[in-house]
Amino acid sequence: MKKTVQKLMNLETEIIIGNILRAGVISAATVVSVGGIIYLFRHGQTQMDYSVFRRQPPEFSTVDGIIRQVFSGRGRGMIQLGLLFLIATPIARVAFSVFAFARQRDRLYVAVTLAVLTILIYSLIGR
Amino acid sequence: MSILLFTLFVFVGSFGAGFLGSLTGLGGGIVVIPLLTSLFGVDIRYAIGASLVSVIATSSGAASAYVKEGFSNIRIGMFLEIATTIGALVGAFLALRLSTPIIALIFGFVLIHSAYVSSRPRDKSAGPVKADRLASLLKMNGTYPSRGGIVPYNVNSVPTGFGLMFIAGTISGLLGIGSGAVKVLAMDQAMRLPFKVSTATSNFMIGVTAAASAGIYLRQGYIDPGLTMPVMLGVLLGSSIGARHLFNAETKKLRIIFGLVIFVLAVEMIYTGLKGLF
Numbered sequence: 001m002k003k004t005v006q007k008l009m010n011l012e013t014e015i016i017i018g019n020i021l022r023a024g025v026i027s028a029a030t031v032v033s034v035g036g037i038i039y040l041f042r043h044g045q046t047q048m049d050y051s052v053f054r055r056q057p058p059e060f061s062t063v064d065g066i067i068r069q070v071f072s073g074r075g076r077g078m079i080q081l082g083l084l085f086l087i088a089t090p091i092a093r094v095a096f097s098v099f100a101f102a103r104q105r106d107r108l109y110v111a112v113t114l115a116v117l118t119i120l121i122y123s124l125i126g127r
Numbered sequence: 128m129s130i131l132l133f134t135l136f137v138f139v140g141s142f143g144a145g146f147l148g149s150l151t152g153l154g155g156g157i158v159v160i161p162l163l164t165s166l167f168g169v170d171i172r173y174a175i176g177a178s179l180v181s182v183i184a185t186s187s188g189a190a191s192a193y194v195k196e197g198f199s200n201i202r203i204g205m206f207l208e209i210a211t212t213i214g215a216l217v218g219a220f221l222a223l224r225l226s227t228p229i230i231a232l233i234f235g236f237v238l239i240h241s242a243y244v245s246s247r248p249r250d251k252s253a254g255p256v257k258a259d260r261l262a263s264l265l266k267m268n269g270t271y272p273s274r275g276g277i278v279p280y281n282v283n284s285v286p287t288g289f290g291l292m293f294i295a296g297t298i299s300g301l302l303g304i305g306s307g308a309v310k311v312l313a314m315d316q317a318m319r320l321p322f323k324v325s326t327a328t329s330n331f332m333i334g335v336t337a338a339a340s341a342g343i344y345l346r347q348g349y350i351d352p353g354l355t356m357p358v359m360l361g362v363l364l365g366s367s368i369g370a371r372h373l374f375n376a377e378t379k380k381l382r383i384i385f386g387l388v389i390f391v392l393a394v395e396m397i398y399t400g401l402k403g404l405f
Contacts, residue, residue, distance in 0.1 A: 047129060051170060086180060
């Protein structure tokens, strides 16, 4: 009986994880597409040059910079916002898993998942 | 070339790379990067940033389907993600410090290894193995659905798998690819996971691994929106269409052709790398 309940809970968890991933990818792709159309509409006729590497300025490489660009209607700001959604998708999946393992009272895997979550958050905001 | 035309070409190229990448199980990044650098003259650092992001998209898209089918082992995935995400951070820090010819050289050698792995059929016979103490302690042994009912399996050599996964994560963070070839080595060969379980679990892990290094790449200004947009959308579309043909296509011939293409690209990358060094 206990086994069956656990199985069902696992299945439920897997379905929710699947949905988180799908929703994240679809929303990211949509935002990137809209940003891309704005960008191409404005800059499509400019000549491209990616042969020399220049780092992106802060407005396209920091979270608050990107959000400011989105509010001033910049296409590239929207593309970066979509990419942020995309990077956040696996992180959301891991965060949900902490909760799911906690509900199964699996302390070992709550710790494992928290470790992964810490590494991910460090990469996004750490120094 | 105008940005509009360039975007269109890159989109089509990325679509093709994503399609072939998902059919062969190697991922799109491995073709997209040499495509961008040798065909379009894009600096490899831009190419790596763009590919890394597309890796997250395809992995998450594919994993959402796999998870529901019940093949992925979330516990194994989560445990090994400790190794791959730490590796990804190390890889991203290396990428910021190594010169581009060195990165191109490493990429070339990783490509050759992948070409070799992809041209060889995978060993699908990973039968029942004895339960390993550590694997049991970590509750990794599981079951998967098949036509004949639920099939149980045991896991072996967790430390070896963990170590190989650290390497896979470092390669992924350094080169902006999913590094599926090393993951196959870790999960099929070392841990003896059944073919479908290892494929699904590896796919499940690739997104988290890439997200760990993508955060650093973004904050360091390596992710160019104008370039990443067509790469990410193209690879995503190509790979989701490819995934639908996964089980009914003639994949053996395709693997060989794909392996050859990768080999040629690898030689080109190594040549460029050496030319840059000397």
